[in-house]
Amino acid sequence: MTVVSVLIVDDQAPFLRAMSAVIEETFGFEAVGKASSGEEAIVKAGALLPDLVLMDVNLPGIDGLEATRRLRAHRSPPVVLLLSTYDEDAGARFIAECGAAAYVTKSAFGPDRLREAWAAATD
Template sequence: MVAVVRVLLVDDQDAFLRAMTFVVQETPGFEVVGEASSGEESLVVAAELLPDLVLMDVNLPGIDGLEATRRLRGRDAPPVVLLLSTYDEDAGDHFVAESGAAAYVTKSAFGPDRLEEVWFTAVR
């Protein structure tokens, strides 16, 4: 049996949470285990659920996605974090360097293929 990648979704917009849920459900081997709508909530939920992968919006109320990612990545056995936002791909290198995330993908480019690509690149 192949292990399922446990995914935590973090976004403050319900429409995008639904879109991320759809992408994860359409990607074989990935499963949504929880959702959070703020940076602070993501830290609490991640500590409870211990996801393998966190899909993290950059712009969140309270602490932003970059700070939440830094805190998650500083934990023992941290999850892989994929940052998502509407900023251009060019902003991604800065976001990744600043936060320790595995990658950045624009929300418009996010789909099953990008999800798999980021996961398999990060766990190699």
């Protein structure tokens, strides 16, 4: 089985820890790096070449939507899953704005949602 490499992007340490814990609990996924800004996410994604980026919407500097647009412009872009505290209804707008594969609220994010989003993005 191929392991899905994941870059976690959030500017708040509690959410970085929570997302890391979800990845650790989810068979077949491995965290390969963390970033705390949109700019850092772009640099780390270029160096680490993750399969999946968990991207917070609200970040210092360039926000998660702009960082996602820039990542999606790469020749072999990673799948980007947006996360935020905004309700589910905001997700469709966010996805339309930046080309992310999916949106999940931080409160609903867990192993099942991670697997579902990955499967839907890669089918």
